[in-house]
Amino acid sequence: MTSEPNIIEIRDLTKIYTDGLGVKALDGLNMTVKRGEFLSIIGPSGSGKSTLLHMIGILDTPTSGTILIDGENVTTMSDRERSRARNEMLGFIFQYHHLLPDFSALENVMMPLLIAGKSKREAERIARDLLKEVDLEDRMDHRPNQLSGGQNQRVAVARALANSPKIVIGDEPTGNLDSHSSDKIYELLRKLNREHDQTFILVTHDENMAAKTERIVRLVDGKIVNE
Template sequence: MLSAFAVLGLLDIIWGLNAVTSSFQTLLDNITSGFIFLFSILGLFGLIRKNSFLVYLSLLSPITILVSTIQLLFTHVKTFSYTFSSASETLILALSVICIYTSYKTISHSQIPQNTVTDYEQKAESEYTVELIDVVKIYKVGPIEVPALNGVNLKVKKGEFVAIMGPSGSGKSTLLNLIGALDRPTSGKVIIDGVDISTLSDDELAKLRNKKIGFVFQAYNLINRSTVLRNVELPALIGGTAKKERVKKAIHLLKTLGLGDTIYRKPKTLSGGQQQRVAIARAVINDPDIILADEPTGNLDSKSGREVMMYLRKMNEELGTTVIVVTHDREIAEMTDRIIHIKDGKIIGEEVLRRNKI
């Protein structure tokens, strides 16, 4: 289709040059239209930023050419003067129709940024789901710089179940935020399935989070005015999944997590452990590659905490989901495959608990 765009633009310019025998205005109109169209091609094929208004000229320009061509052809037909010029106008007419359709399809599909989700899935060849390379994060509070992470290097394999442990202020939540694309590093690289997310735009990061990452928070973050079912299906709704499909999947997940009798209840009527299991179902509804859990057992008693970890383990083993848990509880951390210790913004060591996963 690129050749159709190029031929149309070229013919339109030639047509404009030939129009010098007609009128200066016709010459100017056609040359301008031709160059605008060729310039628009740059946007359609990635040489101009996809969100640029120039992309939309690619739809306006062939429409303009189409209308002017029909008018000229009509004049030739009325005067029975179908010449070589008329033949070229007919070709331009056909190419205009093709390009209008192609421009429309290109613009309508540009809602999914290139080099993000689609290419992202194609690039998922690395054995590591998460890689951090020399990551530094510095927060600025007025003139004061507060270092949170200082040269962190980390690799997490696909299907691994990892705990990050450290005292308050050690940088473990900052580390989780960077892995979850909720924040950007000051320097260094954060790589998810082979893609450096540091280079993505805010819109691209939002799509990546919705598609690739599930979050479980200490405070559950459920919507109490909605039903349990509605809470679970919400990420799939945002992701564009059809209602019938997302409802069916949400019910299946809730039953898998032992919540089949709570589907139409409100979250506030459930126990803390049940609410956290609802949050887990919500986190995996879009089949993410990674679940990030920030102190998921922090508001629970020890029995409920172990149950939540058991269900996270179940998701890890049955779905192959990589799970990264931030915790200060040694007993909870020992339920994972590997414990990563962090202190003062640096990883100071790790413990391998299950070697068959590493």
């Protein structure tokens, strides 16, 4: 892992929310992530985890500092460029799967592919392959309300991988699941990380899950206290 190049470089990152009391959510943070790494970000509530995740996910802009993703400075991009980079480089898995309730598992996974301009035929082929990879080949035509929580999260994982992102970000990806389903999702993410050499960054409150990752980044008051 140490020989791999950095896919993320964060330099002197600061975020101050000017509404209210002017909270400094990130305080001169420096961090690198290597290509293919599988890491977790942990810390108490208010430590800056979600803010850092939003910065890496190109969902928010810093007050100061620089973020390079695969060599591109995403902090100086226009809104259109940021949207393009987000769609091309990143996949997101959230605590709540956010699947479209009136669509089947297959259609939910096809959606980001269709948005990216794939033909319906190509989108369906890729979506079917991904659902097979997450062991849902016999549930492709089921809607979210016909699936268990763990199965819905597997659909969400497949959807996150649809456009072959270089980085997959998980925001409490098992936080809404029981321990058995949580372990299964973790095993699935680790398997996908190894097989696809994609970088996985998991924000979690679950110390047990964090302990299984290759590296733990611990935040306190907007700073990294150890890695």
